[in-house]
Amino acid sequence: GENVEQHPSTLSVQEGDSAVIKCTYSDSASNYFPWYKQELGKGPQLIIDIRSNVGEKKDQRIAVTLNKTAKHFSLHITETQPEDSAVYFCAAREGYSTLTFGKGTMLLVSP
């Protein structure tokens, strides 16, 4: 089955700095890579995703890059704000399979 590794497990940045979270996956057949944000007491919410036929996708201050050859993908958050503080999960999926999640990164943005 798919195995997704996520680093770092915790990340502390100052407001305004950039944050990068990295994930690797094991199944070369995986073709869908979402990122979820989980705020305290809430369920994970999809913030951005990327398909295997695309190398990069951007949505305002967040972007995701995918390197299929190396089987890794990354989340980039620019100009971080305190409200970006949350746990972020990467995940991978092939077609009809279930999503496999990384173990999460706790991002803390200090004012």
Place this chain on the structure above:
Amino acid sequence: DTAVSQTPKYLVTQMGNDKSIKCEQNLGHDTMYWYKQDSKKFLKIMFSYNNKELIINETVPNRFSPKSPDKAHLNLHINSLELGDSAVYFCASSPKPDTGLYGYTFGSGTRLTVV
């Protein structure tokens, strides 16, 4: 509001009891899931279910059973609760992959505490 809703939000119960968590989605999705999130925040798949197939994670004890009265509901029954069952349980749903849409929508979670 279109959403995945689960009840109750909090559940405190004694060891040995039997309890249920309900989940409903009004998104018209075809597949529903139950995930368990432990104290380290790891999201572990327990079940995935559509109206044709139930896929069970082999590590899930048979004290846990999903019940689906219809396509929009997937309830979780837990028998003989144990201390180690304490966790947050999330319901989620997704459309058919052949729609080209692969993302999951999660409910807000049920925090189960077994005492």
